[in-house]
Amino acid sequence: MNPAKISPVQIARRGLMLVISSPSGAGKSTIARTLLATDKHIGLSVSVTTRQRRPSEVEGVHYLFKSVREFERLRDSDALLEWAEVHGNFYGTPREPVELAMAEGRDMLFDIDWQGAQQLQEKMSADVVSIFVLPPTMTELQSRLHRRAEDSEEVIQTRLANSRAEIAHWREYDYVIVNDDLDTAFDAVQSIVKAERLRRDRRHGMFDFVRELLEETPSL
């Protein structure tokens, strides 16, 4: 019996680095959370930050919260793959978990800003797939920041003021999604992930598969 008929064919591939950016409030964390909950093949890169923890956030799950001094120590010892100052706080991606995931062929999700996306594109362009999420309108962006109700009015105003400068970077991304209806936006993200996992240049196991395929002589 042909074993391919009873077990699905597994083709070894490299992990992908899925980068999602947006102006604050457009919905990237909501989309990211849904993806992590529904797709067991992707893990979150948990960033370090000097920002204050929001009431709903859990240390080590959403972020690793650090003092400025601790952050600078990590940055200066090259423990961060990328880092940036965003809305007056420092954020960075710990290097080690990413390198481990890539070596093991696991996918990773990065909820990072355009500065971080640029740095990852420069360092690991073959592995990065980037998505920029836009709000349907600026009015809706403002309402979402208020509805989230986790930041002070002052913080919301800073984020709104920064949003136009962030949106200006939309063309640097592989894919752009307008998050009007959440289900539709999430469907689009799932389609991107599905297609990107099938890219030939990511599936190095295809060489062995095709060689074995051509060596096979079907018996009647």
Ligand code: ADP
């Ligand atoms: P970001 O991570 O981009 O800052 P969030 O994911 O925290 O944004 O979303 C901001 C707020 O908008 C949250 O309250 C979230 O529930 C809400 N939200 C996200 N997407 C949609 C959508 N498509 N329609 C309505 N509200 C949304």
Ligand code: 5GP
């Ligand atoms: P928030 O404070 O809303 O969680 O995040 C603010 C901004 O910082 C968002 O645009 C988010 O994507 C970005 N961000 C979060 N973690 C990182 C990181 O590790 N590196 C970079 N460059 N940006 C990050």
